[in-house]
Amino acid sequence: GLKVYASIKDVPEHVDFAMILINARSVAKVVEECAEKGVRAIVVVSDGFAERDREGARLQDELVNVARARGVRIIGPNTAGVVNTSNGFNPCPYEAGYYKLREGPVAICAQTGMINPQAFPYPVLGFGVSKICDFGNKCDLNECDMLEYLGNDPHTHVISMYLESIHDGQSFLKISKRVTPQKPFLVVKSGATKEGAMATFSHTGAMAIDDKVFQAVCNQAGILRLDNFEELFKMPKIFASQSLPSGNQVGIMSFTGGIAALAIDEAARHRLRLAEFTLETAGMLEDIFPGLGRMPVDMGPMMAALKDAFDQYPRILEIVLGDPNIHALFSVLWASPKREILGRYIEAYELVKERFDKPVATWIYGPDPQLIAELRSQIEEMGFPVFEEPETCIKAIGLAVKYARIREKR
Amino acid sequence: GLKVYASIKDVPEHVDFAMILINARSVAKVVEECAEKGVRAIVVVSDGFAERDREGARLQDELVNVARARGVRIIGPNTAGVVNTSNGFNPCPYEAGYYKLREGPVAICAQTGMINPQAFPYPVLGFGVSKICDFGNKCDLNECDMLEYLGNDPHTHVISMYLESIHDGQSFLKISKRVTPQKPFLVVKSGATKEGAMATFSHTGAMAIDDKVFQAVCNQAGILRLDNFEELFKMPKIFASQSLPSGNQVGIMSFTGGIAALAIDEAARHRLRLAEFTLETAGMLEDIFPGLGRMPVDMGPMMAALKDAFDQYPRILEIVLGDPNIHALFSVLWASPKREILGRYIEAYELVKERFDKPVATWIYGPDPQLIAELRSQIEEMGFPVFEEPETCIKAIGLAVKYARIREKR
Incomplete structure (x- = not known):
């Protein structure tokens, strides 16, 4: 019973947010139209960009150029999007079997849609979440932007993040240092082995940094590094409800x-x-x-x-x-x-x-x-x-x- | 509706097996009576032996002396006992909420009752078990006896074991070498740290061996060492139903x-x-x-x-x-x-x-x-x-x- 329009330009009302799921080749054009319509925030779910091949990388560059030129911010491409429990915003692009997410202190972010409600049974998690974000290929907004945002978000008290690559190591270190005295920042990172680093490259087209360098960044910035994917969901729990111990x-x-x-x-x-x-x-x-x-x-x-x-x-x-x-x-x-x-x-x-x-x-x-x-x-x-x-x-x-x-x- | 006797001597029929749950001080005497009655196999559930204090260690020695003198074999003391799914033998000493264990190829043994049916939900394990055995303090039968038995048991195809101590390193190495070419032998061992070794000592009164020595034994004997308690139940699954891979x-x-x-x-x-x-x-x-x-x-x-x-x-x-x-x-x-x-x-x-x-x-x-x-x-x-x-x-x-x-x- 929802009305469908052939183009965003046909929508009579103002539009705040767009989610794009069409063929990679047409995405830049639609972003252009969105910008004309006044949309400032876009989630590009479509894949087939830098993670696919050279032609995809070219399409991604094109997408970024349009976004920059028109002042539009993009999450993705190749993402399952975002969730904000404070205002109930949960635009899942897949069959998720709808359930209302429990509001709580933990933000879960990742360079994979495995954390989104279509993939993870949040009701059995044992704690509530504030925000969920799949970065995807991070063509525009990346983990630094997200970390900065979550550091200032009053609804978020713990940040749990899965990373495959770091967009800008210096910024990441700087922002982490600012956030960790306020909120625990937990990170799982792939690419810890040479083989994993190569796989990471083929997944999102981003180069993983050397694992020893990353470990040094964690130590310096007070980041709590986790060992595996499950811990991304398990470990925040101790911070979600318990006070900090006064000794060991x-x-x-x-x-x-x-x-x-x-x-x-x-x-x-x-x-x-x-x-x-x-x-x-x-x-x-x-x-x-x-x-x-x-x-x-x-x-x-x-x-x-x-x-x-x-x-x-x-x-x-x-x-x-x-x-x-x-x-x-x-x-x-x-x-x-x-x-x-x-x-x-x-x-x-x-x-x-x-x-x-x-x-x-x-x-x-x-x-x-x-x-x-x-x-x-x-x-x-x-x-x-x-x-x-x-x-x-x-x-x-x-x-x-x-x-x-x-x-x-x- | 079961008949209760004041002493095993009053039982008119022959008795194959006894399970003893009384005060530690009376155990040796009851073992003596069992021996007189012709019982050859006894599980001593009672605790308060070598794991408790010096007096307990003395009681344990007394128990062993009686057993040796009378040709009785003992599992325990301080054990939750054994299970044999081939004949349906499941004499659990605790409230377990009875359920029939699924028969299958995996034997699970441990120096703790945490593996017995009162403690672990076997129906959700995803595979069937052949035998379960909590060694307890291993005053008589120990992990070597069990390994030897399971090595020859036609119902057991995978052996998963939690150990705190090794009774006799040389025998353990020898028997393991004989078993591992036939059946995968998976081991979790506590006492990997100095602190854990001390705790092991206070739990069963047995000294843990140096972890490096134990690791060398595993390498030499082809034992698959596991990392944590959960793996004791999880890892046998790959061997329970799958054929071995022909390469890596x-x-x-x-x-x-x-x-x-x-x-x-x-x-x-x-x-x-x-x-x-x-x-x-x-x-x-x-x-x-x-x-x-x-x-x-x-x-x-x-x-x-x-x-x-x-x-x-x-x-x-x-x-x-x-x-x-x-x-x-x-x-x-x-x-x-x-x-x-x-x-x-x-x-x-x-x-x-x-x-x-x-x-x-x-x-x-x-x-x-x-x-x-x-x-x-x-x-x-x-x-x-x-x-x-x-x-x-x-x-x-x-x-x-x-x-x-x-x-x-x-």
């Missing part, structure tokens, strides 16, 4: 020693220290159950020995988080088929939410995926992030500690 | 260039080479759509340009897998809300399943988790593994190539 001592609470041992390995890799209880805390825990007053806290033996062990859970969590030596907590929960136990967790988390301002990263395990999902969503609604792997919890805490230090230094 | 050239089929670039980075890290098409293959693909005949195969442009692009999908997959230069395939599928597209994938996979014997690792992305889960289960039922992250697909192929080489050498 991490506490571990678990129902099993095996996971604690792996977590301690991972903690050491991220330069975290396993917290040690004060004598007072240790005493209080030992009073509840012998052996409980040492780190990592293994509630397994207590659970096996006491019939009402889970009734103690809220108090134990409160005592552990109350210890001044603990700057952040890795909390392992067992999603027991006994539902009353799950209620105890919720009770405990509500209690500590009111009283403490320390980051808690939670991992849930158990025999029933449905039960895990349910408990997870309850805990995330309370504002505590839940991660899918134990190692991810620890790495997230490691990043939070790293960022707290970056912020202190500036 | 990997093909990539995707609907987006961004993921291909990251995949190529990851492939280079695992010493895989990006396959190049023969001229014949390239020609056939270019005939379908210009630009399609190069690696990585990006179907995005075709999808945007042709209305019936997905009708071509089965033929494209068949041509790609038919290329002799391709030894394994990383296949990226977009779970489009348009269901007819999903049908094309299934059709294509059915086709290649009949014709080719090359490993395919699939990653599915899309806006709807429900649709992803549905497509995933359909593809896995056909015998193709689906992984949750793009990097995991590549790593799994890397492990398959590595194992194929290990097997060749022996």
Whole structure:
């Protein structure tokens, strides 16, 4: 039931924004018409430009020339576009199965449409997003423009970005330095290997910079570099809802020693220290159950020995988080088929939410995926992030500690 | 409605197996009684032994002495026990929410109960298991015994193991060397850092060996070492259903260039080479759509340009897998809300399943988790593994190539 026009010039009203999905050869001409109509912002979804071949590169140059001459700004070409949750703007060019995106503090940007709503199930992300942007070939607006914009965007508190190339290294360094003392800036970059760099070139026609140079830029600018694509979505979570830790001592609470041992390995890799209880805390825990007053806290033996062990859970969590030596907590929960136990967790988390301002990263395990999902969503609604792997919890805490230090230094 | 006896001696029938869950101090006495009753196999779930303190270590010694004297074999103490899917034996000591485990080729063993059915949702694993075993403190039966047993077990074709300590390095090396030419042996080990090694000690009372020594053992014995706990469950999948690749050239089929670039980075890290098409293959693909005949195969442009692009999908997959230069395939599928597209994938996979014997690792992305889960289960039922992250697909192929080489050498 929507009216279709043969050309933008036929539209009677003023037009703010255009999205172009036609054949690459006709794009420059349509941009020209858009400019005449008064459109200043254009997303070019069409592909077949610099990422394709020489002829495509020529078409891209032509497109840029028209845009520059007419004062039009372009995102793309070869992009899935942008999303702005603050005003509900979500012009997806593909079949996405419409859903309303949850508003939140995290901006996700990438040199790929893999981050847009047609490709990623945002409702299960566990946090809300402020902006989404696929840069595409970055013929005009690039990651520097976006970073500058997001640095000033009051709706964005965390920036997570996937990059294949850097348009202008000096600007990128300068703007990053300005942004990172205000907001965590997380980056995944392809082209870390020679083979990947060549593939990057053929994907968007942009040359990837040497990975060592890029790493040096990250170190200098306080950018938190991530290791893989999934982390682009996982790692912002620790910053989306948790306060920054005041030190690098991490506490571990678990129902099993095996996971604690792996977590301690991972903690050491991220330069975290396993917290040690004060004598007072240790005493209080030992009073509840012998052996409980040492780190990592293994509630397994207590659970096996006491019939009402889970009734103690809220108090134990409160005592552990109350210890001044603990700057952040890795909390392992067992999603027991006994539902009353799950209620105890919720009770405990509500209690500590009111009283403490320390980051808690939670991992849930158990025999029933449905039960895990349910408990997870309850805990995330309370504002505590839940991660899918134990190692991810620890790495997230490691990043939070790293960022707290970056912020202190500036 | 089950009859309970005060002592095993009161049971009128013969007893094959006992599981002990009582206080540590009484365990040795009950083992003695079991021995008198003729029980030869005992799982000691109780904790409070060497992992707790000196007194516990003494109780453990006492337990071992009784077992040795009476010819009884023990798994544990401090274990969640064993599962055998071939005969349906699944004596879980905890509330697990009973479900029947799917029988299959993978044995999962660990020095933690985190792998047992009360802790892990096996139904969503995507493959069946043959045996599960939590070693616990390994006072009698240890990882060497288990490895030897699984090496000879006709129901087990892949062995995945989490270790905190090695009971006897020489035996472990010897038995591993015997097993790895027959079956892939995958190991995750904690204690890789100094801090983790100390934690391991306090968890089971066993000393972890130096990580460099352990890595050397893995290299010498052809053990595939994994990086984290999740991989214990994820990585066996590539061996559970796929044949071994005949070389290290990997093909990539995707609907987006961004993921291909990251995949190529990851492939280079695992010493895989990006396959190049023969001229014949390239020609056939270019005939379908210009630009399609190069690696990585990006179907995005075709999808945007042709209305019936997905009708071509089965033929494209068949041509790609038919290329002799391709030894394994990383296949990226977009779970489009348009269901007819999903049908094309299934059709294509059915086709290649009949014709080719090359490993395919699939990653599915899309806006709807429900649709992803549905497509995933359909593809896995056909015998193709689906992984949750793009990097995991590549790593799994890397492990398959590595194992194929290990097997060749022996």
